Structures are given as C-alpha cells and as structure tokens.
Amino acid sequence: MTPLVTGQLLSPEYALGMVALSFVISFAGSLVALICAGRMVGADGKPNLAVVACAAVALGGIGIWSMHFIGMLAYRLPVAISYNMPLTVVSLVAAILISGIALYMAGGRRKFSKSGWLGGSLLAGVGVCVMHYMGMFAMNMRASMDFDLTRVGLSVLIAVTAAGAALWLAFNLRKFTHKVAAAAVMGVAVCTMHYVGMSAASMVCIAAAPTDALAIGGSYMGLTVFGTAGAVLIFIYWVVTGSSLDAPVAARRARAS
Secondary structure (H helix, E strand, C coil): CCCCCCCCEECCEECHHHHHHHHHHHHHHHHHHHHHHCCCECCCCCECHHHHHHHHHHHHHHHHHHHHHHHHHHEECCCCEEEEHHHHHHHHHHHHHHHHHHHHHHHCCCCCCHHHHHHHHHHHHHHHHHHHHHHHHCEEECEEEEECHHHHHHHHHHHHHHHHHHHHHHHHCCCHHHHHHHHHHHHHHHHHHHHHHHHCEEEEECCCCCCCCCEECCCCHHHHHHHHHHHHHHHHHHHHHCCHHHHHHHHHHHHHC
16 A cells, blocks of 8 residues: 555545445434424424424434434545544534424424424524534544535535425425335435535545544444434334324323313
C-alpha cells in the first residue's frame, strides 16, 4: 500500500452491503412511523403523546438517524475512522426531537394542518441536515473535510422536500399497501439526501488523527446499530398496534361519560 502524504486527496469507497442495509432500515423506520402517524390522534381528537413519541423514534431515530449512521459506516477511506460519542448521541437525540415536533405540528390535531405541515417540513428538513453534518463532524480520522457548498445546498433542498413528502404521506394515506410504497419513497429520499451530503465533502490527508478519548468505532458497529434499530422497531410496532397506548383515550372517554 502506497504511504499517504499530508495534503493528499483521499478517494472514498462504499461497502455496498452497508449501503443496502442503510436503505432497509430507513424503509422499515419510515413504515413504522407511518403506521404510528395514523394512530397519533385519538377518537376524542386529542393527540396521544405516547404514540407521537413512538413515531418520533421510528422516523427520527431509526428511519433517519440509523440510516445516516449506517451510511457513514459504509463510507470507507484509506485511513481509520472513529466517531466522537457525545456528538453522535446529540445527533440522535436531535433527530428524534425534531421529528417529534414536526409530526406534532403536521398531524397532532384532529385534522391535518397545512400550515403545520409547511412549518414542520422546514423544521424537519433543516434539522435532518444539522443532524447529518453534525454526524460528519463527529468523524475522527487522519483527514480534514472541505465542502462543496453547491452540493451542501442541494442536500438541504432534498432534505426539506423529503421531509415535506414524508409528513404529507404520514397523515394522508390509509391503506397499508400505500404506506409500504410511501415508506419506500421516503427511504430513497432519506438515502439520497445522505449520500449527496457525503459527496459534498472532500477528504484531505493530514499529519495525524486528532486525539479523542471519547471516540467509538469497530468493524461490527454497523450490524450492531442495524440489529438494535430493528429490535426497537419491532417493539414500537407491537406496542402501538396493541391496546396499551389506547388506554389514555379509553380513560378519558370513561371520565367523560
């Protein structure tokens, strides 16, 4: 292997298996989020905040963040890459919170709100970009990043458009087959935003990687994230489609009668 030289432009490669997993988890997270969205508002017209939280985790934590993180792990350079743990955790929390707020803005009432949808789309799109680039800056490696601002702008446009489509689909589809198709579209959109955002960065070799005592890494981290995300989705689906989250609505009905 030819030794790397400081200032050398590094050529990235992708592990296609991990790229495929990133789409699968985005599709699955989007599908569960769509299912949750249909149950966010109870028969009494009040939002079920537990279901909103489940939808936020499914969409933001799994469909978006897990996709992005697995996509980051699919990105290979001729230098070792690890990730700053605090920044990585903050990006996860941000993705969940922003998704929850956006979902509530768009569909947390009895009727779908167009103004809430527009505001939620902008919030979610910008939030996804912040989360994405925060994740990129969490990379600890023997390289610095230079960004193509045109591609960064394109990634923002894709993110806002994808967020708008996701929120509209979440509250305007009823048939399960339609939700499956919509989840596939959402998965493609999220992946497109991610990989366009990654292509905006040029990696330039530096003398040495910065010291980071809080860095995490490992060859099995992608599979670990995928497996954990899948288990969380199964749990959310089981809880939301069961009767446990209907209890608050039932209790309010009983008190009203």
